[in-house]
């Protein structure tokens with residue numbers, strides 16, 4: 001027998017011998033039943049002590065790779081499972097290829113996926129991050145929903161997190177309350193009362209892993225397959241995908257310059273049967289930016305009461321308002337316990353923080369808390385604790401004030417540039433709040449929108465057509481421009497470049 005054992009790699013010599021022999025067995029170079037060299041001979045060949053080889057053989061024996069008795073001959077085990085003997089995957093570490101992740105090659109076998117498993121692949125065309133098309137090449141990326149991450153007070157945050165890490169008690173290493181860290185829930189309730197006229201006790205607040213999880217948990221506890229969910233059209237597509245993933249039947253409700261057309265909500269008994277909830281973004285309609293007036297808010301609450309439906313209020317970016325008093329939240333007007341309020345720290349702090357919150361009518365608390373516990377126990381404690389400090393020490397409101405000023409200047413730069421370069425060719429909406437605007441191009445047919453976005457991307461300008469946010473095809477050519485993460489200069493240069501591009505035709 002050719003001696004295959006080699007001393008290679010790092011670590012104790014016995015371990016190197018063990019690894020070498022194990023690899024030869026698994027890769028089929030040492031067949032089942034093959035006699036291994038005597039320990040004395042192998043030790044001499046490798047210039048190691050016999051004890052070293054004995055230790056390696058003992059390890060292989062314990063793990064079932066070899067049989068026999070040390071001293072009277074060792075043999076490769078005859079009964080290694082077939083699968084263990086196949087050659088290892090030698091491809092380099094990296095993203096899986098499309099053919100590996102697709103089930104196309106298994107067409108003959110029925111899909112192993114559940115209805116939910118199949119549904120999410122169909123409804124969520126967004127690629128997973130590793131496969132995402134990189135926008136790094138875009139010099140002027142008017143990406144929506146992106147706060148000014150570089151301006152986040154990193155140093156303060158680092159200090160608060162470090163302080164919490166240093167003082168970690170045994171208690172905070174254990175499971176926490178599924179509803180979240182109590183001081184944070186208290187701070188959120190207090191802030192929402194002051195800033196958004198949300199009426200709640202801290203007990204009604206549940207901290208979640210981003211508002212995306214809030215939407216998911218609420219849908220799980222309220223919507224059965226086939227139940228109806230009404231939503232704004234256009235709308236936040238992340239919400240639509242969640243409703244569809246749970247088998248909801250969607251009822252798109254048109255949106256005008258005042259937001260959801262409450263008068264278009266279904267009224268007939270046959271239409272409202274099993275209509276579980278209405279999803280909307282009343283304070284800054286996503287994506288048009290319309291603000292739902294009080295009359296419509298009251299009409300909506302009346303409709304929900306009459307038809308026994310819940311209202312899911314997504315208040316994702318209303319912290320940013322320009323020169324106006326914020327409109328009171330729908331939740332603050334609700335006297336019937338019908339409004340479920342969702343908020344997030346993604347737009348005010350940073351998206352990777354993954355902390356959002358729900359304010360629930362008391363009747364839904366037990367079920368939602370159980371859903372949260374089942375899903376992920378609770379949102380990570382350390383970040384919640386640091387965030388509670390960040391809020392209670394005034395850093396949150398300070399950061400908010402600075403962000404508001406900065407975003408207002410960036411918004412002004414955007415509006416001025418659009419006005420300067422496009423004049424009457426564009427109609428801009430959603431300027432009163434939030435961190436993006438909707439731009440309707442009067443001179444373009446909606447069918448040409450994607451081609452324009454592609455052309456703009458090639459020139460380094462990221463603009464985002466409204467189409468993915470609509471169930472019914474949009475009648476106007478409109479795109480979204482996020483501005484919070486770009487400097488005023490970038491904004492002006494980007495819009496100038498876009499205008500030049502369009503002039504060239």
Ligand SMILES: Cc1ncc(COP(=O)(O)O)c(C=O)c1O
Nearest residue numbers: 145210211212236286316344346
């Ligand atoms: C309207 C709306 N709701 C919810 C979310 C999700 O936010 P989060 O990062 O908290 O999951 C977004 C994200 O862009 C959004 O635009």
